[in-house]
Every structure is written in structure tokens, then in C-alpha cells.
Amino acid sequence: MQLTDLTRVLETADWRSLEQAHEERADAFTLGRRERAAIGQVHPVDDFLFTYYPFRPGLLRRWHPGAGVLLQGAAGQPRASWKWYRSEGGASQVDAAAFCEKNERVLRFIRTLLAATRQRPAHFGCFGLHEWAMVYRQGEHRHVAPLRLGQADTDAVVDGNRIGCSHFDAFRFFTPAALPLNQLQPSRENQPMMEQPGCLHAGMDIYKWVIKLGPLVPGEVLLDSFELARDIRQLDMEASPYDLAEWGYEPVEVETAGGKAEYVRRQRGFTERSNALRDRVLGLLV
Numbered sequence: 664m665q666l667t668d669l670t671r672v673l674e675t676a677d678w679r680s681l682e683q684a685h686e687e688r689a690d691a692f693t694l695g696r697r698e699r700a701a702i703g704q705v706h707p708v709d710d711f712l713f714t715y716y717p718f719r720p721g722l723l724r725r726w727h728p729g730a731g732v733l734l735q736g737a738a739g740q741p742r743a744s745w746k747w748y749r750s751e752g753g754a755s756q757v758d759a760a761a762f763c764e765k766n767e768r769v770l771r772f773i774r775t776l777l778a779a780t781r782q783r784p785a786h787f788g789c790f791g792l793h794e795w796a797m798v799y800r801q802g803e804h805r806h807v808a809p810l811r812l813g814q815a816d817t818d819a820v821v822d823g824n825r826i827g828c829s830h831f832d833a834f835r836f837f838t839p840a841a842l843p844l845n846q847l848q849p850s851r852e853n854q855p856m857m858e859q860p861g862c863l864h865a866g867m868d869i870y871k872w873v874i875k876l877g878p879l880v881p882g883e884v885l886l887d888s889f890e891l892a893r894d895i896r897q898l899d900m901e902a903s904p905y906d907l908a909e910w911g912y913e914p915v916e917v918e919t920a921g922g923k924a925e926y927v928r929r930q931r932g933f934t935e936r937s938n939a940l941r942d943r944v945l946g947l948l949v
């Protein structure tokens with residue numbers, strides 16, 4: 664597995680400007696999380712990207728130019744000692760060959776998964792009911808927010824709808840009673856064959872795959888993937904069974920026809936955004 668040849672040379676002032684802009688954008692994305700962590704507060708929507716995905720806010724702040732970009736004047740800077748960098752004269756660049764050799768299996772999996780997901784038609788019939796299946800017939804829940812409809816009526820929504828979750832990392836959190844209700848049975852083994860671009864969690868996971876590609880990916884792709892995941896997570900929770908009024912969120916009432924239509928409208932938009940981002944990542948990999 665190699666990366667496409669994107670050889671560029673950036674002068675010191677140019678790459679430092681890009682680095683600064685990246686750090687400022689990353690700081691804006693993580694400000695709320697950092698402020699809450701300092702006083703021991705939690706947020707049921709925004710904190711998800713820092714808890715479910717075990718990546719520190721500081722990781723977003725580290726700018727990489729991507730593979731094949733030579734940074735003039737960087738050899739004397741701290742980044743020259745970062746893992747997967749090499750220096751030549753006064754310049755530094757990502758050691759893409761070494762990274763690819765060490766992580767060939769992971770890179771191949773990511774490329775296969777993203778390409779398969781990109782080529783598959785999107786499905787728009789799940790209506791976010793995976794979150795409802797995660798609390799089905801269960802008295803204790805993962806989130807601090809209360810159920811918007813109460814337990815009995817929440818269970819009735821699950822019983823009265825088709826459950827068709829294609830994403831294993833959502834399906835594995837279904838309650839035991841909900842597992843057999845899913846018309847699909849995704850697993851880690853069949854993940855590349857099951858994931859489809861209409862799935863909100865598949866869209867959020869692009870952030871995870873970009874993180875795993877590390878310094879090979881330009882900083883703007885990293886932050887765009889985080890921004891997409893953040894936006895998707897908001898719909899994910901607005902369509903959930905939880906009452907998030909305390910945090911300022913209006914529900915998308917997927918138990919109604921109008922709520923289902925609103926969910927699909929926004930889901931289609933996220934499908935377009937996620938596929939565009941998949942294309943950007945796949946364009947780096949050959």
C-alpha cells in the first residue's frame with residue numbers, strides 16, 4: 664500500500680500559516696470539552712466524540728501537511744522529532760513509506776471499507792432507531808438525560824417499527840431483548856459488506872479512520888472529518904429517545920411520520936458530505 668505522489672514544497676512562512684490556522688480551528692472545536700473537563704461537567708452530545716472515540720483534544724491540534732509535502736525550515740523545529748517524520752538538510756516531511764510499511768494491514772482495511780461503503784447505495788429506512796434499541800426494555804441507561812416518552816412508550820416505538828441497523832458498533836450496544844429484532848446482523852467480520860453511506864455512524868467513523876491514517880492525511884481533512892462527526896452526532900441524539908431540552912436540543916420525533924421525513928432529509932445531506940469526504944481520503948490511497 665502506497666500513497667499517491669502529491670509532492671509539494673512549502674516555504675516556512677506558508678506552512679507556519681497553515682499550522683496556525685489549523686490550531687485555531689481545532690481549539691474552537693475542542694473549547695467546550697476542555698472547559699467542561701476542567702470543572703467536571705459532561706455533555707451528552709458533544710462529549711461523545713471524545714469518549715466513544717478515545718482521541719485526546721490535543722490530537723486534533725497537531726497539524727500535518729500530509730504525505731509528499733516538504734516543509735522548508737522544519738528540520739530545526741519540534742516536528743522534526745515527531746514519529747513518522749524525516750529530515751533532509753533543513754527541511755522535513757512525513758516518512759510515508761515507513762508509515763505504510765508498518766501499518767499496511769490497517770491501511771488496506773480502511774481503504775477496502777471506505778471504497779465498499781462509497782460504492783454501495785445508501786439506505787434511508789432506519790430512522791435512527793438504533794438509539795431506541797439501546798434502551799429497549801431496560802431500566803438503566805447510559806446517558807444522564809431522561810427518556811422523552813418514558814420506558815413503556817419508548818419500548819412501544821421499537822415494537823412498532825422495523826429495526827434495520829447495518830452498523831456493528833451501534834448494533835453491539837442493543838439491549839439483549841432488542842438484538843433479535845434487528846433485521847440485519849452486522850458483525851466485525853462482515854463490516855466491509857454491511858456498511859452503507861446512509862448510516863450516520865458510518866459517517867461519524869470517517870473521523871476514526873482518518874485518525875488512524877495519522878500524518879498521511881492533511882490537517883484540513885482531519886478537521887473536516889471531525890466537523891462532520893460532530894454534526895452527525897447532533898442529529899443522532901436529536902432523533903434518540905432522550906429528552907435533551909436541558910441542553911437546548913429540540914427532538915426529531917422519529918416516532919411520527921413528520922419526524923421520520925425530517926430525519927431522512929438531514930440523513931441525505933450527511934450522506935453527500937460523508938461520501939465527498941470518503942472520496943478525499945480514497946484519493947490519497949492507491
